[in-house]
Amino acid sequence: GAGVSQSPSNKVTEKGKDVELRCDPISGHTALYWYRQSLGQGLEFLIYFQGNSAPDKSGLPSDRFSAERTGGSVSTLTIQRTQQEDSAVYLCASSLTSSGGYEQYFGPGTRLTVT
């Protein structure tokens, strides 16, 4: 079946521009997560959704970052006024539900480069 998909796969943008990253989770998965992975680094938690609500936004690095999820499915991560330090791979993951601990399935990521 279809896995988690993300678009675009690569994005090059100029400093100061806004970008939108998209995540399509596995159908039926109610939980959705965004992570940031800088080159050679670990997974930095950004935000997660249960359904359309985001109980935990504590990982968002600054108020330039925001995310939304509509219809309990697709999510977009928006970065406003991008900075060079925003360059990283942004990974999305989904899991079946919000309780009990279920496997996260990761998307292929969006590689963002801010020039």
Next chain:
Amino acid sequence: GENVEQHPSTLSVQEGDSAVIKCTYSDSASNYFPWYKQELGKRPQLIIDIRSNVGEKKDQRIAVTLNKTAKHFSLHITETQPEDSAVYFCAASSGTGNQFYFGTGTSLTVIP
């Protein structure tokens, strides 16, 4: 909140030897502990997981052990092969909010 520490950050072993990666966690409410493998340029993929009601779980050459009292869990890979070379991440989740806390990763190199 939860804090997951992972060691070592890099590990090199000879092909056929065993590799052990260790993680500690701080939140006693954590009850689900997955391990992910990330090959270069690819997405993380689950290789094994363990829940807090189990002390050990094995899948072929891979095993995970959990010590709830000491709040640590370990990944054991036996008879390592070059294709085991990757970055391995541990994680902990309490299950109540489904927040996952990842370790910083271990880069494993298996030398042929």
